[in-house]
Amino acid sequence: MDSSIQNRRLKANDLARRSIDDFCKAYGQAPLDLIAPFERDEIIIGRRIGSGSFSFVYEIQTFHLRPDQSDIYTEEQVERREATARSVNYGAKYVMKCLKDELEHSEDEDLFIEAAQDISHEAEMLAAVSHPNIVKLHGVIANRHDAFLDGIIFHDLKPDNVGFDMLGNLKLFDFGLARFMPQYGDAYEDLYEMSGAGTPRFSAPEVFFEKPYNLKADVYSFGVVLWEIMCLKKPFAKCKHRKEFEKALKRVDKVLAINRKWPRSIQDPIRRSLSGDHAERPTMREVCNVLNDCVLGLEDSEDEIIIGRRVGSGSFSSVYEIQTFHLRPDQSDVYTEEQVERREATVRSVNYGAKYVMKCLKDELEHSEDEDLFIEAAQDIAHEAEMLAAVSHPNIVKLHGVIANRHDAFLDGASSFFIILERLESTLSDRIEVWAKESKRSSKSFSLDNRIRVASSLAGAVEHLHYHGIIFHDLKPDNVGFDMLGNLKLFDFGLARFMPEYGDAYEDLYEMRGAGTPRFSAPEVYFDKPYNLKADVYAFGVVLWEIMCLKKPFAKCKHRKEFEKALSQGTALAINRKWPRSIQDPIRRSLSGDHAERPTMREVCNILDASREIKYCTDDYCSTRKEPSKSSSKRFFLKFSSSTASSTSATADTLQDLLNDSEQSITA
Structure with missing residues (x-):
């Protein structure tokens, strides 16, 4: 060299x-x-x-x-x-x-x-x-x-550095010029000697003329971007020479004129952000609040959550879609700073397409003849909230909120305690039904890859729980969902429990209460014997069998005795020899009546990942993913302002591409 x-x-x-x-x-x-x-x-x-x-x-x-x-x-x-x-x-x-x-x-x-x-x-x-x-x-x-x-100035805010991923989500990228602000002083008020950086057309006057500046240089840049979003024209497009640009920069309010037909709630943040005096510019938090109110049109409301129709129901609970949030103003004396920020972030996310549901207990539980039923259900939903707060995985449904006074919530009634979850569009049961119909309609070869992807994603979620010492207890297709983007999500953690801290949760056996759905329960759970994490492995084996066979497990068992006999003998779920061996093996081992012979979920994950090399089988697959809808310009600047205030996946377009398309369509 x-x-x-x-x-x-x-x-x-x-x-x-x-x-x-x-x-x-x-x-x-x-x-x-x-x-x-x-x-x-x-x-x-x-x-x-x-x-x-x-x-x-x-x-x-x-x-x-x-x-x-x-x-x-x-x-x-x-x-x-x-x-x-x-x-x-x-x-x-x-x-x-x-x-x-x-x-x-x-x-x-x-x-x-x-x-x-x-x-x-x-x-x-x-x-x-x-x-x-x-x-x-x-x-x-x-x-x-x-x-x-902490405390970051982006330095190069412009449409070319704002992208959209393949699902239409806005992403701020290219942090090459971003820098942490000095740790002393107020980064929005004090001025700092820093090297000027960025693209001239979007640079604040103090940055361009190499004077001291602060975070409000980014606010100015955002104002220029917001002006371009509204006007659909290049800023300072008429300035052909440096001297012309320098002159224009000193009279920005004239060059980047504000159209009086724009909503006043848009005119104000642009006018203030483009001020030549940094002290007159708002903070990005103030900009966020103005734009957020502009899009939502919030009014005072006694309840902070506006729910719509009921979208799901269980034995103890109901699930309702959330239409929007009406947060009470200035709750800084009630919640911590981080809680306030999370509340506001959840509300803003609704504006750029996020969907949530509220899960609460059914009111009629209080009037049940079984006195303990309400208490048991209350314990389950409270326990579910604790479980979901303790884990984070791309294939586990995410907890986004809980009732504020959760310790006393049940005093106001069964439905008073609630949790807020991301909304799911369908379940694995729905998808298996689609696969079964398609397979009857067509005998052509198709890729098994999609079904193995589903199994692999589910295995990863269960393995993550086991890694944290959690047994799910109720693994079945009805508790496996898909969000609006087609991502698999394991949900309904009401029966999930932490394993005892002593011993080996995969080898030792523990006296625990049997729980779950009989058709997916391991023999030791169903017959009230000691068990461990491998009870989940058995349940996963049944789910994987159903994914491959496209039939209900134990469907021929009409009576309890028939089911118990089939469960004891382990012969009801026959393995098709036409299935790839790399799929037969984890099903056979997972369904073993002896827990010691079952693999761990980590072993199952490794086998399924390797089996993705298999490409074809005799069935058909029907994808249920939907194309993302295009966002309006209001949604563009709302997302954009939100991300700038806080401050490598692939991006499909940039904001500049979309602005160019809009400008061309208007010209045409």
Whole structure:
């Protein structure tokens, strides 16, 4: 290797290391320690889909992880690596961003060093923030560490840096110029000497003229973007020379004129954001509140949750769709700062397409002849809330809210205690029914890949519960749902329980109350014998059998004695020899009457991931995913303002592309 190139690499690496050490000394654990680490040869990339001044972006086709890396990575890092790799199997799409090789050979010796600092800094920034409208960091090079800070200025806010993923969700990206603000002073009021950065047309006057500035430089940039969203024209388009632009920048209110036909609630944030005096600009939180009220048209309401029709019902509970939220203003004296922020974020998410449901107990439970029924149901729904708050996984339904006074809620009646969950559109039972109808209509070969994806996703969710010492107790197709994007979600945690802390939850047996649906219950659970986590493995085996067979398990058992005999003998769920061996094996082992012979859910996950190489079988599959609807311009700027206030998945378009399309359609 050329010695000059080697020197450049060493210098860039040394600067990065010193930066890492300084950050860690000042702020403790680095957020990148929690991001999945990957070696370069573990990632199989495809075509190049984007490029910048310093970097290329490639699509990731799949991951080939090295086996048994527990001696290299932490337990959490190993879990994140495997979860990311598995997610590709159920439709997740990722890209890899890296520097261009030719930078090392540039005549400008410092160019490579500068670019290296920018991309490592971008990783650090993305690891430190999490927001639905900021592009998510899913992995970094294995030997990379960074630090934790807070208070970020984006520095280059413009439509070209605002993207939309394949589902239409807005994502702010390209954090190469983003920087943490100094830790002293008020970042919205005090001024700081910082190097000017960004695109001139979107830069605040104080940044362009290299004067001290603060976070309100981003507010100015947002004002320019919002003006372009409303006007559908390039800002400062008539300025052909630098002097013209400098002159226009000093009279922005005249050049970026506000149309009086726009709603006043839009005119105001644009006018204030574009003020030449930073002190007169609002904060991004104020902008969010104005735009949020503009779209929602909120009014005072006694109840904070406006529910619609009932969309589901169980033995003890009812589920209602949530139409919108009407939050009481200024609850800072009631809730913590983080709780206030989470409440507001949940409300805003409804504006850009998120759907939620409210689950509560049925009022008639209070009047039941069985005195203990209400108490038991209340325990189950409260327990479900605790369980969902303790776990986080892409294939487990997410808990978004609970009743504020949850400890005393039942004093006001059965339906007073509620939990807020993400809305699901269908269940695995629905999907199996569709598959069964399609298979009868057609005998042509089809890919088994989709059904194995479903099984693999479900296995991953159950394995995650077992990793945290939780037994689900009621695994069945009716408790497996799909959201509006087709993502699998395990739900209904009313019977889930934490395993005892002593012993081995996969080997030792425990005296626990039997629970679940008989057709999916392990023999030891049904016959009230001691059991362990492998009772869930048995239930998963029954579900996997139903996914493959497209028939109800134990359907021929009409009476209790018939069912008990079939359960004891283990002969009712016959395995079709035409199924791939890699599917036959986990079903056969999972359905063993002896719990010791059943695999762990980690073993099941590994087998199903490997079986994804199988492509064809004699059945047909009907996809139920829907195309995302296009957002209005109001939704665009609402999402955009929300993400800017808080401050790598693939993006399909940028905001600039959409603005260009809108401008062309108007011209036409």
